[in-house]
Amino acid sequence: MKISGKTVNKLKRNIAGYTFMLPLIIGVSVFSFWPIISSLIYSFHNYDGFMTYEFVGFKNYVNLFRNDVDGLGKVLSNTLIYAAVAVVLNLSLSYLLALSVSKQGRGVYAVRVLFYIPCVIPGVVMAAMWADMLSENGAFNSILTSLGLPAFTFLEAPETSMITLFITNLWGLGSGMILWLAAFNNIPRTMYEAADIDGAKGFTKFVKITIPMTTPTIFYNLITGVIGALQYNGTLMLAPLSGRGYENSVYFMSVKIYRDAFLRMKFGYASAAAWILFAIIGVLVIIMFRTSKWVFYGEE
Amino acid sequence: MKKTFMKLACMLLMVAIALSCAACGPTPGKRTSENENYEANLTVDSNISTTLKIGFYGKTEEDENHFKELEKAFQLIYPNVSISLVTYGSTSYYQDLMQAYRTGSMPDIIQTNATECFPLIEGGLLLDMDKYIQLENDKYEQGKNEYPDFYAFENFEDQFYDSLWKLGQKNYNGHQFFVPRSADRIVTYYNKEQFVAAGVDMTTVKNGWTWEDFLAACEKLKKYYADNYDGKPFISGQWQWEAVLFPMLESSGGKVFDENGNITLNSAETLNAVNLLKDLVTKGYTKEKEPNQLAFETKTAAIQFHSLHPDYYLKSLGSDLGIVTFPLIGKGSGENKDYSGAKIGAGVTGYGIYSGLTGAKRDLAWQFLSFTLSRDGQNCMAKGGVSQPPVRKDMQDGSNLWRQNKGNLNLDAFFWEAERNYSTNFFLSQESSKQVDLMEAVINMFNEPIRGTGKEPQKAIEDCVTALDNIIKSN
Numbered sequence: 001m002k003i004s005g006k007t008v009n010k011l012k013r014n015i016a017g018y019t020f021m022l023p024l025i026i027g028v029s030v031f032s033f034w035p036i037i038s039s040l041i042y043s044f045h046n047y048d049g050f051m052t053y054e055f056v057g058f059k060n061y062v063n064l065f066r067n068d069v070d071g072l073g074k075v076l077s078n079t080l081i082y083a084a085v086a087v088v089l090n091l092s093l094s095y096l097l098a099l100s101v102s103k104q105g106r107g108v109y110a111v112r113v114l115f116y117i118p119c120v121i122p123g124v125v126m127a128a129m130w131a132d133m134l135s136e137n138g139a140f141n142s143i144l145t146s147l148g149l150p151a152f153t154f155l156e157a158p159e160t161s162m163i164t165l166f167i168t169n170l171w172g173l174g175s176g177m178i179l180w181l182a183a184f185n186n187i188p189r190t191m192y193e194a195a196d197i198d199g200a201k202g203f204t205k206f207v208k209i210t211i212p213m214t215t216p217t218i219f220y221n222l223i224t225g226v227i228g229a230l231q232y233n234g235t236l237m238l239a240p241l242s243g244r245g246y247e248n249s250v251y252f253m254s255v256k257i258y259r260d261a262f263l264r265m266k267f268g269y270a271s272a273a274a275w276i277l278f279a280i281i282g283v284l285v286i287i288m289f290r291t292s293k294w295v296f297y298g299e300e
Numbered sequence: 301m302k303k304t305f306m307k308l309a310c311m312l313l314m315v316a317i318a319l320s321c322a323a324c325g326p327t328p329g330k331r332t333s334e335n336e337n338y339e340a341n342l343t344v345d346s347n348i349s350t351t352l353k354i355g356f357y358g359k360t361e362e363d364e365n366h367f368k369e370l371e372k373a374f375q376l377i378y379p380n381v382s383i384s385l386v387t388y389g390s391t392s393y394y395q396d397l398m399q400a401y402r403t404g405s406m407p408d409i410i411q412t413n414a415t416e417c418f419p420l421i422e423g424g425l426l427l428d429m430d431k432y433i434q435l436e437n438d439k440y441e442q443g444k445n446e447y448p449d450f451y452a453f454e455n456f457e458d459q460f461y462d463s464l465w466k467l468g469q470k471n472y473n474g475h476q477f478f479v480p481r482s483a484d485r486i487v488t489y490y491n492k493e494q495f496v497a498a499g500v501d502m503t504t505v506k507n508g509w510t511w512e513d514f515l516a517a518c519e520k521l522k523k524y525y526a527d528n529y530d531g532k533p534f535i536s537g538q539w540q541w542e543a544v545l546f547p548m549l550e551s552s553g554g555k556v557f558d559e560n561g562n563i564t565l566n567s568a569e570t571l572n573a574v575n576l577l578k579d580l581v582t583k584g585y586t587k588e589k590e591p592n593q594l595a596f597e598t599k600t601a602a603i604q605f606h607s608l609h610p611d612y613y614l615k616s617l618g619s620d621l622g623i624v625t626f627p628l629i630g631k632g633s634g635e636n637k638d639y640s641g642a643k644i645g646a647g648v649t650g651y652g653i654y655s656g657l658t659g660a661k662r663d664l665a666w667q668f669l670s671f672t673l674s675r676d677g678q679n680c681m682a683k684g685g686v687s688q689p690p691v692r693k694d695m696q697d698g699s700n701l702w703r704q705n706k707g708n709l710n711l712d713a714f715f716w717e718a719e720r721n722y723s724t725n726f727f728l729s730q731e732s733s734k735q736v737d738l739m740e741a742v743i744n745m746f747n748e749p750i751r752g753t754g755k756e757p758q759k760a761i762e763d764c765v766t767a768l769d770n771i772i773k774s775n
Contacts, residue, residue: 048733049398050423059775069737069774136752137590153752241740246751262395264733265419269775 039271047268049261060272070248070256072273076280079253082162083229086169091221094176099210101177102184112181116174127237130168131155155239158249165235165250176221183217184210215295223288230281233258253277340431341663342439349380350661352668354651355400355407357390366684373680374671381664394419401425406654408665412478414467414647414723415542418732421470426477426652432666433457433476452694460673460691463721467648471728478652479669482681482688484607485721486543486645487713488514492622494534494602498524507625507716510639511576514627518585521602534602535586536595539577542739543645544605544626545746546724549573550643551629556726556742556768563772565742566765569631574746574757576629581750588750607647609688610709623713628720643722648691678702689714734771741767 011018043061046054064072101112118126133139134154141151154164187210195205211218233254236243242259244251253273261270356363364385371383386407388396393416400406412420420426436456444451453459461483468478495505498520504513518535525534538544549556553569580586595601597616604613605626613621626644630637651672653665671677678690682701689711690702696715698704703711727738745764748755755763 048419048423049394050401050420050425052423063775067773067775069734069771135589136587151752156752241744259736262392262398263736265394265423266733267398 042268043271045268048265049267060269075251075256086229087225094173098177098180118171119175131238158247161245161249183214187213212296219295342435344663351382351384353384353407354409355386356411357388362685366681366686369680369684409651413649421477422732427655428475464648464691478650480648480650480691484647485714486626488624489604490622491602493620511627511629533586536591536601536604537586542724547643547645547722561729578749611687623710625713644720646721737771
């Protein structure tokens with residue numbers, strides 16, 4: 001590739017800028033681009049992570065859809081159901097929580113802190129805690145039985161495991177709450193004052209001002225929430241049968257990718273599964289962006 | 301500006317692709333040339349100066365100490381050789397090894413075990429050590445000819461229990477890819493004080509006791525636990541562990557596959573095996589996940605099936621600790637019950653040599669393994685805290701360190717009728733990538749009837765057959 005004198009001049013002129021960018025470019029290349037491209041290449045190979053490395057074309061992709069040991073359909077439907085419910089539940093409840101603690105008042109700060117504290121607990125610790133508390137003789141069942149109620153199966157039965165996961169994930173509502181509170185604070189007070197002059201009541205102000213003015217944050221939380229939920233692998237530590245749950249009831253794509261790569265030693269196959277997940281996330285994100293006219297970015 | 305940036309981005313992308321494809325990619329084909337065409341040599345210059353890197357999982361004090369002891373003794377022969385240890389997570393073992401392989405930082409010696417070795421052998425990571433073993437056999441033969449009184453065995457390999465030695469071989473019957481370090485056998489650890497207090501007939505609690513003897517003891521313990529521990533279950537059975545469950549299946553006559561690889565699990569024998577466990581739960585002796593290992597250590601469980609070394613339990617139970625063999629499960633009924641086919645779960649942990657190792661360092665790695673297998677080596681391990689029974693046949697007597705400071709513990713339980721040892725092997729006829737799923741399916745079959753939802757044993761077996769069929773037919 002021949003670099004023209006004009007380009008060299010441009011490079012010289014902007015050398016300081018490029019120098020500042022260099023660490024980031026190197027970091028992104030090494031830790032993001034490189035693994036991404038590697039995994040794409042692996043996905044076309046029969047690769048065990050060690051020395052077996054044979055080109056197999058699209059075989060891994062075809063096998064995933066045609067003849068997967070876990071049943072890709074079941075794993076994908078679990079993942080999509082989880083993402084759909086968990087995102088809606090977490091966004092709406094954290095929004096309501098933030099609303100309820102957005103006003104100044106006695107004890108508000110304490111409530112905010114209480115809800116945020118769980119978010120600083122590391123994921124692994126949290127999973128171990130939940131696994132213990134939800135076990136047959138764990139804290140929750142001890143409380144239930146001491147009240148004369150029957151013990152609940154939580155993650156120990158396929159019928160109740162997904163619901164249990166949704167509830168355990170509410171533990172992290174505090175992190176969403178912080179983002180909503182920041183969004184509420186960014187709404188100009190003058191808007192509410194003008195609405196007061198016009199005689200608007202609380203609910204009208206909420207629907208006509210608060211919600212529209214926080215749509216950028218809603219959109220951001222929606223996008224990151226969907227991506228995060230589709231990549232959820234918290235069950236690896238939490239659910240029985242190596243994170244699959246009984247009858248594969250909480251078997252998600254990320255857990256499957258982990259099992260394929262590091263338990264079944266099918267690295268190429270796992271890479272193909274990862275690219276399928278990436279494609280699904282990509283399509284959903286594109287759809288969300290294409291239908292984002294409801295997001296209010298201010299007068300343009 | 302935009303164009304320049306795009307050019308730069310493209311260049312970086314190309315570099316990334318090139319690096320991914322070439323420099324840090326795997327090395328296909330290496331396995332065959334290294335594993336089959338190397339020259340083994342038992343003579344290593346005693347002045348060799350190097351460090352042997354050993355990759356092992358877990359990181360207990362005993363693990364580190366036993367390597368220190370081995371290093372000290374090995375340095376008497378090779379004074380300039382040091383040992384460095386690399387720890388791999390027990391739950392991220394393959395992951396860590398993959399990373400080490402890809403970054404070119406593989407250890408010279410790799411710890412593995414009878415169930416985790418398959419992907420490493422298939423993946424070409426472990427050296428086929430047959431050439432070294434052949435040389436050791438020749439050397440032993442020579443020594444035997446010259447000093448017959450000092451060489452009591454047939455050959456080098458004959459010094460070790462065959463049932464344990466072959467667990468380091470490909471498919472447990474072929475080329476040697478790792479050498480066993482120590483013997484792991486499932487035994488019945490029990491709380492002697494509680495057994496006596498419960499009124500268990502102690503004359504039945506001896507090596508070779510039967511499942512019926514065990515049930516009679518459990519019935520006594522049930523009453524004792526009802527009076528003293530609110531009726532809590534008292535057998536910590538490790539019911540998710542293949543080393544406990546598969547011998548139960550094998551002893552009952554159940555088979556997962558026949559010789560042709562056809563599924564033969566759905567049988568009356570399998571049903572008997574599943575019912576053995578279900579009965580224990582129905583009678584209130586145990587639960588799927590309770591009591592746990594800690595309960596036995598804190599004396600709130602009376603029985604523990606495990607292969608851990610006795611020192612571990614001696615710390616918490618002291619003189620209350622008792623050991624006896626795993627109860628023998630017979631076929632048939634009544635007085636005609638046949639116990640000849642009863643099996644006891646066994647496995648080994650051991651060390652293999654990285655197939656990428658070459659020249660004098662590979663020879664040295666073998667020397668280290670050979671030393672580990674010697675009487676001195678096994679005693680060094682015991683001195684360092686790994687007091688599991690040795691794999692050598694000639695280390696049964698009390699002069700060996702592993703037996704010392706154990707009081708009157710029945711350590712023979714680890715060796716009693718060693719031919720009954722059984723290591724889970726039903727999956728050998730299938731691809732190694734399917735091993736995990738096959739094992740999980742059969743373990744799940746045992747556990748489903750004892751969960752809260754209580755699936756009928758026959759239904760659990762039928763579901764397991766469907767799952768196995770699915771696994772075999774999958775890619």
